[in-house]
Amino acid sequence: MNIVLVLEQTLNGLQLGVMLFLMAAGLTLVFGIMNLVNLAHGSFYMVGAYLATTFYQATGSFALGVLLGLAGTLVVGIVVELVALRTLYERDHLDQVLATFGLILFFNELMAMLWGRAAIYATIPGYLSGHVELFAGLRYPLYRLVIIAVGLAVAGLLWFVVARTRLGMLIRAGASNRAMVAALGVNIRLLYTLVFGFGAALAGLAGLMAGPIHVVQPGMGELILIEVFVVIVIGGIGSIRGAFAGALIVGMVDTLGRAFVRPMLATVLSPSAADTAGPALASMLIYLLMAIVLALRPQGLFPARS
Amino acid sequence: MNSRTRAIVLGTGLVLLAAVPPVAGLFNQPFYLDLVRRVMIFAIAALSLNLILGYGGMISFGHAAYLGIGAYAVGVLAHYGIDNGFLQWALAIVASALVALVIGAVSIRTSGVYFIMITLAFTQMLYYLGISIEEFGGDDGMRLAVKSQFGLIDLNDGSAFYYLVLAILVLFLVLGHRLVNSRFGMVIRAARSNEARTRSIGFSPYPYRLAAFVIAGAMCGLAGALLVNHTAYLTPEFMNWTRSGELMFMVILGGMASIAGPVLGAFALLLVEDALSGWTQHWQLILGPLLVLSVLFFRHGLAGLLFGKNE
Numbered sequence: 001m002n003i004v005l006v007l008e009q010t011l012n013g014l015q016l017g018v019m020l021f022l023m024a025a026g027l028t029l030v031f032g033i034m035n036l037v038n039l040a041h042g043s044f045y046m047v048g049a050y051l052a053t054t055f056y057q058a059t060g061s062f063a064l065g066v067l068l069g070l071a072g073t074l075v076v077g078i079v080v081e082l083v084a085l086r087t088l089y090e091r092d093h094l095d096q097v098l099a100t101f102g103l104i105l106f107f108n109e110l111m112a113m114l115w116g117r118a119a120i121y122a123t124i125p126g127y128l129s130g131h132v133e134l135f136a137g138l139r140y141p142l143y144r145l146v147i148i149a150v151g152l153a154v155a156g157l158l159w160f161v162v163a164r165t166r167l168g169m170l171i172r173a174g175a176s177n178r179a180m181v182a183a184l185g186v187n188i189r190l191l192y193t194l195v196f197g198f199g200a201a202l203a204g205l206a207g208l209m210a211g212p213i214h215v216v217q218p219g220m221g222e223l224i225l226i227e228v229f230v231v232i233v234i235g236g237i238g239s240i241r242g243a244f245a246g247a248l249i250v251g252m253v254d255t256l257g258r259a260f261v262r263p264m265l266a267t268v269l270s271p272s273a274a275d276t277a278g279p280a281l282a283s284m285l286i287y288l289l290m291a292i293v294l295a296l297r298p299q300g301l302f303p304a305r306s
Numbered sequence: 307m308n309s310r311t312r313a314i315v316l317g318t319g320l321v322l323l324a325a326v327p328p329v330a331g332l333f334n335q336p337f338y339l340d341l342v343r344r345v346m347i348f349a350i351a352a353l354s355l356n357l358i359l360g361y362g363g364m365i366s367f368g369h370a371a372y373l374g375i376g377a378y379a380v381g382v383l384a385h386y387g388i389d390n391g392f393l394q395w396a397l398a399i400v401a402s403a404l405v406a407l408v409i410g411a412v413s414i415r416t417s418g419v420y421f422i423m424i425t426l427a428f429t430q431m432l433y434y435l436g437i438s439i440e441e442f443g444g445d446d447g448m449r450l451a452v453k454s455q456f457g458l459i460d461l462n463d464g465s466a467f468y469y470l471v472l473a474i475l476v477l478f479l480v481l482g483h484r485l486v487n488s489r490f491g492m493v494i495r496a497a498r499s500n501e502a503r504t505r506s507i508g509f510s511p512y513p514y515r516l517a518a519f520v521i522a523g524a525m526c527g528l529a530g531a532l533l534v535n536h537t538a539y540l541t542p543e544f545m546n547w548t549r550s551g552e553l554m555f556m557v558i559l560g561g562m563a564s565i566a567g568p569v570l571g572a573f574a575l576l577l578v579e580d581a582l583s584g585w586t587q588h589w590q591l592i593l594g595p596l597l598v599l600s601v602l603f604f605r606h607g608l609a610g611l612l613f614g615k616n617e
Contacts, residue, residue, distance in 0.1 A: 084598055087602060093365060094359075094365050094554075094558070097554070099597070099598045099602065101597065102596070102597030102601065103598060105594035105597070222547070226427065229426060229427060233424065276439070276441070279438045280438040283431075283437075284431045287428065287431035290427055294412060294420070298415050300420075
């Protein structure tokens, strides 16, 4: 186990972390403000990936593909909110879980119908491919560095919007007292729709960036969605700060676990035992972490409201 | 609706179910025997989930875990050459109860949306565990070469297996009914409707909820043992999170405030799935919105239609 490998895996962990954060931010905002559990958030991740890949292939411009993909996901998010989810805000969590579960079936099948069940491969343009030599011995893919940069920039922007702008003030006010904000003459329904749409667009951004790294296929959103649940449970549901911390923790633990649990077990166990137990333990690590966090702090690390 | 008409409805249902094997045999349609047996196995699982979801108010989004544990208990013993059904099914029940004890002990400390996500995450953890154990086939799963052996009852005989499943379903309906109407069941239901008042009359809900969680897990474990014998195949997909979602839908479609509701729900969901998938390969495109609509507009479930809206 050398230092270069550790650094490389740490960067991978950071990259997964910012990706998880983009997903978690929308999910936790929607929960914190509208009190809505949205399982279909992973569908926006998938929609973003499909749209951006298709637009890139159609226009030949990666930047245009990304922009159209984001805009498309924003529109899909707003339509879903207007058609299906708006009536669910007042319902209990059980109804929300079930209805959004139905939406997942719909979206997965829709993608399979439009693009086929097989995975489609997203590519990155020449100027984003290749490696950067960070220092002697560590050549890291440029595209993953870009993902990290975009993720951190979005996190900063999100903090600025929520903490420093009038829109953010309305969002925070809407979260703490909906009736009061409405009484002050703010169109709270419009605000909800906007927040939901931008949350969807953030998930779409994560999806379209993940496209070239993983595969684009129906159901791709659910695998990451469950990891995102772990993130926001660890961070504290409704808290953006918690989502950021949770995302980085989960990204690191998952990536480093997959890279190093097996070799570390091999030093104490026989190689064959380590080969069996290593992957199993590595894939369970974040769930164990979640169980420990909850046993110690049932409201997560950064509870939104005490 | 009074208890007498209710008894008539339930009795008619039982007679209809008992008539399936001879009728299917008469028309030489073993497919329907298979279909109804599968539906009844899921009805048992949904019934167990309803004990904690409907009566306990615990929204477990990970109930498929116990289907998987029960199935693996049978499959793993069979893998090592132990075919004794009593042993296999006992292990299925005990192992599911133990897993439910561990998951419940952590999850029940939380509530609301945390509980939903934690039960989901724990099941996902078991799912990945199943995928990563190559000895038992990894994500491909493995065949159950020999079904559970019970001496007198031969599970390879389609109708004998069918009647065994039906008997277990009826037994669990009776057990479930007695459980929710017992003192224990009263505490569980009281804790759902008002936790603070339950505490103030001297009951701490935690141990009661945990016990209900374990009982539900054990019952579902037996359903898992039945399921693996039914499919003769074992895969981590039994624990897939969509399976947990389907179980929840069976409970909701059937109606939560009734013991027999989930059985109706299991029939409704699986028969609609079967009909739609026979019609088009894109059946989920129709099922999804149907489910959304049922949540939005069909609050009391089928049992509400049939038995009236109690509670």
